Amino acid sequence: MITILVGMxxxxxxxxxxxxxxxxxxxxxxxxxxxxxxxVYSVVSLLGFFLMVTGYAALRLEPHIVYLxxxxxxHVAALLMLPVFPLLLGAYLPGRLQRMAKHPMLVAVKFxxxxxxxxxxxxxxxxxxxxxxxxxxxxxxxxxRRTERPRPMAPSSAINDVIAVLGGLALYAAFIMxxxxxxxxxxxxG
Numbered sequence: 001m002i003t004i005l006v007g008m009x010x011x012x013x014x015x016x017x018x019x020x021x022x023x024x025x026x027x028x029x030x031x032x033x034x035x036x037x038x039x040v041y042s043v044v045s046l047l048g049f050f051l052m053v054t055g056y057a058a059l060r061l062e063p064h065i066v067y068l069x070x071x072x073x074x075h076v077a078a079l080l081m082l083p084v085f086p087l088l089l090g091a092y093l094p095g096r097l098q099r100m101a102k103h104p105m106l107v108a109v110k111f112x113x114x115x116x117x118x119x120x121x122x123x124x125x126x127x128x129x130x131x132x133x134x135x136x137x138x139x140x141x142x143x144x145r146r147t148e149r150p151r152p153m154a155p156s157s158a159i160n161d162v163i164a165v166l167g168g169l170a171l172y173a174a175f176i177m178x179x180x181x182x183x184x185x186x187x188x189x190g
Contacts, residue, residue: 004055004127010048012135014041019142052128059124067121078176078188080115084108085175086168093160094153103143109136 017025029037087108090097101107113133116125154160181187 001055001059003051004059004124007048007051007053007055008127008131010044011052012048012131014044014048015135016138018146019139022146056124056128059127060122064123065121066123066126069118069121073118074189077115077119080111080118081175081188082169082172084112084115084168085171086165087111089164089168089171090161093164094156095158095160095164096156097161097164099156103140106136106140106143109133110140 025037032040085108086097087101087104090101091103091105091108098104109132113129113136116129117133120126120129176188
């Protein structure tokens, strides 16, 4: 349990710097340079992610039931997962989808986390998916009061929306038809 908690602390800690201390983040980035800041950010994120995934896998081996979701919620979870991949792709492909969702990556994370909380009630699931949901909600709320940093982006295009939706639905189908089982050892409908 310590491993997942340390991983979450590192991962969400570094991802929350802009939420709780945007001025400090900008000051450090300007002092050490943007590239060094991004390097430190990436190393801490990857270490946290590795520990989180490792801890999650270990905690799943000692199942502690927090709640037992009704079987029917798996279908609700599958429905909530439908927009996740198009939104993830839409975060990187500027178009109408990105403008409508405003922050498509955060919307995708919220749908992903909520759907997994609806379908899974073990302690490992509640920690992991609950942590992501709380973080995504906090980040979205904080974005309302933060000034967004400029980032390089391809020009907005309707073709980007087509790519995001079709590519996202293809990824969704691939996960349902076996990728989820192969990658995570759990069949979404099994």
